Amino acid sequence: MRRGEVLVAVTALLAGVGAAAALVRGGYEVPIDLVAPTLVLNLAVGWSFVGVGLVARRRRPASRTGLLMVVLGFAWLARFLVAVDTTPAFVVGVLLGSVSLSLFVHLLVTFPTGRTRTPGQRVLVLVAYVLSAPLDAVFLAIGASRGRGEGPPPNGLLITPRNGEFSPDPVDLVVQAVVVALCVSVLVSIWWRWRAAGVAERRALTPGLVGGTVVLATLLVERTAILLFLPPSAGVVLAWSAQVVLVVWPIALLLGLLRSRLDRSGVGRLVVDLGEGPAEPGRLQSVVARALHDPTAQVAYRLPATDAYVDAAGDPVDVSPRDDRAVAHLTRDGRPIAVLLHDPVLAGEPDLVEAVAAGAGLAVENERLHAEVRHQLREVRASRARLVEAADGARRRVERDLHDGAQQRLVAVGLALRLARTRLGAGSRDELDALLAEAGEELTGALAELRELARGIYPPLLTDEGLGPALISLAERASLPVVVRAVPAERPPEAVEQACYFVVSEALTNAAKHASATQVGVDVVSDGDGLRVEVLDDGVGGADADGSGLRGLADRVAAVGGRFEVSSPAGGGTRMTATLPCG
Amino acid sequence: MILADDAPLFRGGVARLLADRGIEVTAEVGDATALLAAVRADPPDAVIVDIRMPPTHTTEGLDAARTLASEHPAIGVLVLSAHVEPHYALALVEPDAGGAGYLLKERVTDVEELTDALRRVAAGGVVVDPSVVARLVGRARVRNPLDTLSDRERDVLAVMAEGRSNAGIGDRLHLSEKTVEAYARSAFTKLGLHAAPDDNRRVLAVLAYLRA
Numbered sequence: 065m066r067r068g069e070v071l072v073a074v075t076a077l078l079a080g081v082g083a084a085a086a087l088v089r090g091g092y093e094v095p096i097d098l099v100a101p102t103l104v105l106n107l108a109v110g111w112s113f114v115g116v117g118l119v120a121r122r123r124r125p126a127s128r129t130g131l132l133m134v135v136l137g138f139a140w141l142a143r144f145l146v147a148v149d150t151t152p153a154f155v156v157g158v159l160l161g162s163v164s165l166s167l168f169v170h171l172l173v174t175f176p177t178g179r180t181r182t183p184g185q186r187v188l189v190l191v192a193y194v195l196s197a198p199l200d201a202v203f204l205a206i207g208a209s210r211g212r213g214e215g216p217p218p219n220g221l222l223i224t225p226r227n228g229e230f231s232p233d234p235v236d237l238v239v240q241a242v243v244v245a246l247c248v249s250v251l252v253s254i255w256w257r258w259r260a261a262g263v264a265e266r267r268a269l270t271p272g273l274v275g276g277t278v279v280l281a282t283l284l285v286e287r288t289a290i291l292l293f294l295p296p297s298a299g300v301v302l303a304w305s306a307q308v309v310l311v312v313w314p315i316a317l318l319l320g321l322l323r324s325r326l327d328r329s330g331v332g333r334l335v336v337d338l339g340e341g342p343a344e345p346g347r348l349q350s351v352v353a354r355a356l357h358d359p360t361a362q363v364a365y366r367l368p369a370t371d372a373y374v375d376a377a378g379d380p381v382d383v384s385p386r387d388d389r390a391v392a393h394l395t396r397d398g399r400p401i402a403v404l405l406h407d408p409v410l411a412g413e414p415d416l417v418e419a420v421a422a423g424a425g426l427a428v429e430n431e432r433l434h435a436e437v438r439h440q441l442r443e444v445r446a447s448r449a450r451l452v453e454a455a456d457g458a459r460r461r462v463e464r465d466l467h468d469g470a471q472q473r474l475v476a477v478g479l480a481l482r483l484a485r486t487r488l489g490a491g492s493r494d495e496l497d498a499l500l501a502e503a504g505e506e507l508t509g510a511l512a513e514l515r516e517l518a519r520g521i522y523p524p525l526l527t528d529e530g531l532g533p534a535l536i537s538l539a540e541r542a543s544l545p546v547v548v549r550a551v552p553a554e555r556p557p558e559a560v561e562q563a564c565y566f567v568v569s570e571a572l573t574n575a576a577k578h579a580s581a582t583q584v585g586v587d588v589v590s591d592g593d594g595l596r597v598e599v600l601d602d603g604v605g606g607a608d609a610d611g612s613g614l615r616g617l618a619d620r621v622a623a624v625g626g627r628f629e630v631s632s633p634a635g636g637g638t639r640m641t642a643t644l645p646c647g
Numbered sequence: 648m649i650l651a652d653d654a655p656l657f658r659g660g661v662a663r664l665l666a667d668r669g670i671e672v673t674a675e676v677g678d679a680t681a682l683l684a685a686v687r688a689d690p691p692d693a694v695i696v697d698i699r700m701p702p703t704h705t706t707e708g709l710d711a712a713r714t715l716a717s718e719h720p721a722i723g724v725l726v727l728s729a730h731v732e733p734h735y736a737l738a739l740v741e742p743d744a745g746g747a748g749y750l751l752k753e754r755v756t757d758v759e760e761l762t763d764a765l766r767r768v769a770a771g772g773v774v775v776d777p778s779v780v781a782r783l784v785g786r787a788r789v790r791n792p793l794d795t796l797s798d799r800e801r802d803v804l805a806v807m808a809e810g811r812s813n814a815g816i817g818d819r820l821h822l823s824e825k826t827v828e829a830y831a832r833s834a835f836t837k838l839g840l841h842a843a844p845d846d847n848r849r850v851l852a853v854l855a856y857l858r859a
Binding site: 504507508511515518519524525527528529533536537539540541542543544545546547582583 | 706729730733783786787788789
């Protein structure tokens with residue numbers, strides 16, 4: 065124990081002893097048969113709150129619940145000052161008399177964080193505090209000296225029912241009505257919270273809320289009894305039973321706060337569960353969700369060399385933290401391998417999440433590899449479909465170009481020749497001359513179109529002379545200035561050479577069409593046992609990496625086992641990089 | 648001269664066109680090996696060779712042209728190609744080699760142009776297809792030095808790059824030889840090129856400049 069905690073504990077012990085002395089020897093006249101139970105119950109409640117509060121504070125320093133419990137314990141014991149037969153002690157005792165119940169409302173409404181989160185909660189807590197010391201001060205000021213020397217010490221929110229004759233005045237009734245309204249509102253508030261909570265949060269809330277509800281309900285019945293002019297004896301019984309519940313309530317709160325301690329035992333079960341049963345995708349996730357008691361828990365696996373995460377089936381998962389979900393990173397040998405997405409309430413229990421993560425350990429790595437394979441398979445399937453689509457598209461374009469271009473021109477040639485022939489007999493020499501000249505021009509055009517078409521389908525220079533001359537040729541026919549800065553002299557495998565050529569070709573088309581660039585640089589460098597191709601323009605950026613052209617390029621690169629990246633910040637030019645392995 | 652192309656119909660057509668112009672085709676062959684054999688058997692003044700021939704249909708014609716240039720520098724070689732690729736054209740014309748030319752295949756339909764090119768390579772000159780030159784001249788550049796030239800100077804430079812002498816340029820652009828000389832000199836000065844000792848070197852210098 066730390067020194068501060070020792071000090072608080074000793075003070076609480078002394079306060080208890082003082083309260084006992086005040087009760088037994090003070091100005092209160094407690095019926096002799098009630099002294100022992102009153103003493104035992106009150107000390108038990110006070111010490112229980114202080115002691116358990118200290119534990120809670122140490123285990124969950126982030127939560128204010130522990131602090132509130134300690135303060136409540138002291139406030140509870142401080143009520144007995146009223147029994148000390150001096151005026152200052154009496155005044156302080158009256159003022160602190162019902163603060164413990166305000167604290168009780170505060171604890172219940174804000175459990176487990178100890179902090180108010182909604183305006184409604186703030187109003188409830190504020191009303192609870194106004195009803196205690198401030199209102200007591202008012203009553204004290206207008207000369208209410210009741211309660212002194214009669215019966216057990218005050219234990220209600222405001223007014224202690226007196227033994228014997230009971231005749232409440234209108235002010236009492238109004239105050240009691242407000243108290244009842246407060247109790248009902250608190251009950252409604254915690255019911256709403258419990259309903260809105262997820263499964264994981266409910267497990268943390270339930271013990272504390274159930275205990276608090278019992279205390280509050282008892283209090284409510286007791287107060288309603290006063291309002292309904294029921295005999296005070298019934299109220300006394302209820303007040304005593306509320307105290308009995310209050311003795312154990314701190315334990316319930318602590319259980320809620322420290323749920324993970326208990327759940328740790330479930331982690332062993334997790335390891336066993338993972339060991340047996342069929343290895344199917346998503347199994348790890350369901351076992352982890354069970355161990356965390358959070359059905360929304362999700363495991364996402366990191367794809368190596370990227371920051372992308374996928375689920376067990378290989379589908380991409382967004383792992384950025386959100387309001388309704390916290391993210392825990394799982395690492396292996398210092399490398400991030402997966403993330404655990406869980407209910408934010410579990411963030412208050414890092415040791416549970418860590419224990420589950422450690423328990424899942426090898427299984428995570430194993431399932432990550434599976435997820436990676438599934439993801440790759442999915443990518444391959446998608447890219448295969450796109451390649452087929454692209455090939456079909458290319459064939460359609462070739463067909464259209466042949467049809468609309470060269471074929472049309474050749475038809476025109478045929479027509480002109482036919483006309484010339486019919487004119488052979490009748491027409492003039494000039495007419496013939498013009499027709500034949502027209503046929504010649506159409507032929508020239510058809511030939512030029514066929515030449516470009518053929519080159520577009522496949523550049524012969526690439527196979528004949530390699531990447532350098534082919535890229536320079538691309539640069540020479542580009543519609544914007546292109547500088548080919550470096551190309552390695554030795555020739556890579558044909559597939560790599562072609563992928564590289566098409567990356568540059570498509571990137572140049574892109575830069576000319578969409579980027580509004582004024583200059584493009586092309587670099588091809590040896591990179592380990594592969595090639596790295598980089599095309600950088602000075603255009604407007606904002607290229608869509610998922611657009612059909614760039615997607616096709618990515619597929620083309622992926623087909624030779626390479627990696628394709630586009631960096632295209634708006635206004636910052638576009639840089640396309642393809643890394644192509646030659647091995 | 649000797650004609651090498653793997654399409655007999657094409658060979659026959661070209662041979663007839665040339666015969667009409669008084670150029671005698673001494674042999675027609677279908678591939679590079681046969682071409683080299685025919686040249687050794689009966690060396691001609693010039694050779695027309697298709698760039699794509701069996702067995703691989705890639706650049707056999709180009710390779711044969713290089714072999715001929717080293718073995719028989721006196722023979723002019725005109726390569727017919729389907730590709731507008733400056734790379735091929737420049738691979739063909741080398742300093743101190745014999746006459747060499749790179750023409751698009753479709754130029755054979757213009758018999759004037761074909762016989763002119765043939766005569767020029769036979770005479771040891773250089774011929775570069777206008778489309779190839781146009782690609783080099785028209786290329787997008789960041790800072791284009793050709794912009795400093797007047798239209799006439801650029802025209803002269805382009806026709807020069809096709810391999811013509813000042814007289815040839817004059818014929819083509821309907822200018823006197825002296826005017827051509829003046830334009831050529833001012834263009835060279837603006838581009839920082841040095842006058843070359845002979846026409847072929849001058850062509851190479853201009854092509855190299857345009858390619859850079």
